[in-house]
Amino acid sequence: MQEELLPHIEYPIDLRKLTPDQLPYVAQELRDFVINIVATKEGHLGASLGVIELTIALHYIFNTPEDLLIWDVGHQAYPHKILTGRKKLFHTNRQLHGISGFPKRSESDYDTFGVGHSSTSISAALGMAIASKLKGDTTKQHIAVIGDASIASGMAFEGLNHAGVTDVNMLIILNDNAIGIDPSVGALKEYLTKAKVGFKPKTDNIIEALNFSYFGPIDGHDLPALLKTLEALKSIKGPKLLHIITTKGKGLKQAEENQVTYHAPGKFDASTGNLLPKENIQQPPKFQDVFGHTILELAEENEKIVGITPAMPTGSSLKYMMEAMPDRAFDVGIAEQHAVTLAAGMATQGLVPFCAIYSTFLQRAYDQIIHDVALQNLPVIFCVDRAGLVGADGATHHGVFDIAFLSCIPNMIVAAPANEIELRNILYTASLGLEHPIAIRYPRGRGTMIHWKTPMERLSIGKGSILSKKETKIAVVSTGSMTTNALEALKGINQKVNHFHFGFIKPLDHTLLKSILKNNATIITIEDGIIRGGFGSAIIDFANQYNFSSKIITLGVPDQFIHHGTIEELQEICGISVEGIQKTILRHVN
CATH class of the missing domain: 3.40.50.920 (Rossmann fold)
Known part of the structure; x- marks a missing residue:
């Protein structure tokens, strides 16, 4: 019987004492460890299961933390945390005074950059690589791991554009699993879909066009292939990108088959993978669902209404309108700036755009809110979900700044309904046409009303x-x-x-x-x-x-x-x- 290896691994230096043949056993133990803890403590499951082999390979081949490793967003960083000194603390993940659910510089030297929002890893890694070059360090490696949904964001392209003309020692690993939280969208996703393991598309390679050396695609769950490729890439200078194909939720059947649900599934049975049954009692609705059902109700009566969300159709519940009216509801991918200006463009042509976006993500489009919407006084309706404290996701996700950063903008109306009925009423009021843009903020979680689908009433703007x-x-x-x-x-x-x-x-x-x-x-x-x-x-x-x-x-x-x-x-x-x-x-x- 194979002796357990994970109990003897506290840091990557312990991992590197093993032979390559032992690493698949570590992968299985690590996968089981993540499943067993998240099953009872909750958290982000699918993304972490999808990078088990990659995490092991990176820490085995590279000399972390001297070599700098950056995880984009950080949903997938649980295996990284377990292998970098936090295995015994992992049960406190996302709990008060416990470890963070995301990489955090103050928590570990192995967390080289704090993340929580997507598409920052390339810019951060490039900044680190330039710093190393200026200091005369030509041996340090700089690795950014970014997903196919995140690399489609504008900021990621800005980083790629700069890195491609910079002579630095930098490796980007594109973790391509065709999904972020919801399935990836857009032309780049369609392009990447053509790439299969062992086969490079005959079309022009967009990565090589940006002056990167392109490698792959390879199977991101094939440890020997990962080890061999990463070892070879260490000696190749300049900006380079390794394209790997992975499966989100790998190793847990339900997580592979239901990737949206098992992104953060709540509590489940670790042995079967099945979600734990919830009490069959009538509960008040989630505020996001009040929005989702109400906008559909309004859109059925008003053909000018359109819905927009940046990569959060499930989280914002715009999915109901997207299913019923796919030509009038749009998931634009992880592109908050684009979402806001897209809404502005629609508003100039007489449409009534509802832009459903989390408060924490709206921060990323502040310039567009000011210049493209408010300055032109366009009646865009911002449906600001997850306003206020959101809980276990912590500092990167709390929606606590929006009152302050929106209230100071001329022309902007800021509404904060107390309950589900008031939320419906302000959505209805906004749909009838306003002279100014409006931000309607509402919290994460459930309201207080069982009977909330009452006839909607027009509110008087600015009335307490x-x-x-x-x-x-x-x-x-x-x-x-x-x-x-x-x-x-x-x-x-x-x-x-x-x-x-x-x-x-x-x-x-x-x-x-x-x-x-x-x-x-x-x-x-x-x-x-x-x-x-x-x-x-x-x-x-x-x-x-x-x-x-x-x-x-x-x-x-x-x-x-x-x-x-x-x-x-x-x-x-x-x-x-x-x-x-x-x-x-x-x-x-x-």
Whole structure:
């Protein structure tokens, strides 16, 4: 019986003591290790299973961490973490105070570049390679691993374009599995599909046209082939690209067959691979599904409505419209900048574009939001999913900056509905035609309403609402889903506190706000974004402008990066959990 090898491997130096013939056994043990942990702790499964052999080969052939290895996005970095000193900590992955689900420079010398968004690896590796050249280090290797979905992004092409005319020691490994989170799309994907293992397309090679030496395609699960090829590439100078073909979810039948579901499947049975059954109880909908079903409902009544998402049809739930109306709903790939300007172009021609995009990804298209949409005052509708704290994905994925970075843009309307019904109503209102662009932000996860598919009503832009008004001089002013937290907090403390909800952060309801400031000595604002430049800051600015003297306490995300944990844990850290809000209210009531 083969002795287990993985228990004796803590770092790549231990891996390199083995013979090449032993590495396939390490691969099987490593694959089982990932499956067993992720089955109970959750996380990104399919991408990591697809690079087991590649990870072993890279750390075996290259002298990491002296040779610099960069993983694009980082969904696939679990095997890398296990082989680089974090095997005993891997069970804490994505948990509060545990290791990050993505490569993180402060966590390990082997994590040479922090990642979480795609398509950055080529630029980072090129920067490192140029630095090595300037320092006179001609032996150091610089390796970027990037997927076929990520390499189609504009930033990746910018890096390729520069690297192709730079005399540096750099290797790009194109991990081609035809899928990101959802299946890859676009002309480049069609081009890559023509390439099979052992066969190079007869068409002009786009990589070679960019002055890269092209190698492959080879089977990314064939360890001997990987070892042989990587060893040979070490001695070849200049920019080069190795094209490997892999299967996302390799080694777990269900993950191979259901690649979208098993990207991050939640808990499952490690022995069978089957997802664990969920309680058969009626639950409130996910906010993304409220958007997805509502836009389809609206599009059926309004032929001018179109939907756009950058590579997140499942995550944003635009998939429902894409299935029903494939000619009016578009997945543009990992191309946030293109998505925004595409929407702008559509708006100039009288269409009603809904651009569904995660808050954290909208950051990547900030110039386009300002110049291509807001400056031209085009009525693009941004459906900003995953706004606020998102939990285990951590600092790279929290949508906590959008209130601040959108509110400062002229012409931009910023809406933050409190619940599913208000989200439907603002989507409906936007679909009827606005004079300005609008960003509608809503959180990750489920709402609170079972019966949410009510007839939609047109809202008055910039109108706030009174939730409770009592004989008191203290008021809570909340926005977005934090209104739910505030309502729960007030239920539990039996105190006389006024409560107001602002479903529009910009424009603010000046009439209501003046009344609040006039009649309340203490005001507590609550938001799930950064305090600096956020909703509370806007109210302070307003109070100063009109010479109100109320004491204003702002609750939200502090001026620091919040790392990973459950949403509830992170809200508690920020003081915006139900209990945290209660403590603040009681402190000021007393």
